[in-house]
Amino acid sequence: MPLIIFDWDGTLMDSVPRIVSCMQKTARAAKLTPPSPAAVHDVIGLSLPVALAQLFPEQRTETEQERLTSLYRYYYVEEDTTPTPLFDGVEHMLSDLKQRGARLAVATGKARRGLDRVWQETNTGHFFSSSYCACEAESKPHPEMLQRILAEQQETPENSVMIGDSKFDLRMAAAAQIASVGVTYGVHGREVLAAESPRYIAASPRALHTWLVKTYFHATVKD
Template identity: 45%
Template structure:
């Protein structure tokens, strides 16, 4: 049997496993509109996905006085909580995760979501027992700081050089680079293909099915 290249596979959540990019961007725009602020474009709102919520709002609305960001975050949460129950996993995600787990990989999540938000999403998707460890932006440094991957590898007793981070944003891939892990890009989420490819991921997938096949054959 061919020796595995990776032992730990870490996934981003929004835009990688969950089809939530458009909803998150729309909620950021709605929060800005509620407060009479300049509404960020679709690209601006999508680009900040994957960052911690406070960091995301600061990046999407950079000209706002710092004291106003908590109000923007509150309005974002209001809109998102009204819509998140309608979100679904990308086709093939559930089967991919079950297969990888059966093959003996450690599975983890590194996400810009809050702990409360991730636990709610995992519970709704019936995936709470699938992942060996998870890390959220309100527990440590936000992406692209390497802390999430460093903490996950320590918790699970894994080698960072045998760890791969899979995500749809440059924040994910830059975190992998900063941590010394491998990075895989998916092209169906928040960031443009050319932005992802500029960071030289070891593989790029245009669908969950492609990602699954590559992991089986090469990971």
């Protein structure tokens, strides 16, 4: 059975609008120029410290970086109410893949406490056999998260696939010599994702689900 590894934000959960909102609120609270939505999109998938350093390069000291991190986490967890639902069809896809015998994992730029929180909120943690977060390995596109998942699952790159909405997800997969699939309903569009040579690009969770079942199980998806 294949090992199917998912990114989280923008791939399984529609959390991108909230991330953009919180980055802009963080900037205003720190009296910095708020980044554009496009600028925020281009760092989603990176670990939070790396993303903040790219968006706010003038904040160089450790104290400044820690303040930005604290502000962002406050807004994301406590203050911002932008909804973060699972994308339509995601829960059905995860349940179906699990029932077919696939092993599922997550490699995410979230911190562990953030992933645990959303798993509890969505009751989806039971679908996944492994997970690695940005605080537990090098930031994407470094392959360490995927390498650790493969080692934990005693799996080969050839029997695995990485699915994500960001160029960083696909570059991480390439660095780990794992096939990749891009999704266009998150942060990066078809042109950006195609440049990373994924095996497939899905325009919706339904299309992703259909491709995975056809490719790895030689079957069709039932509603």
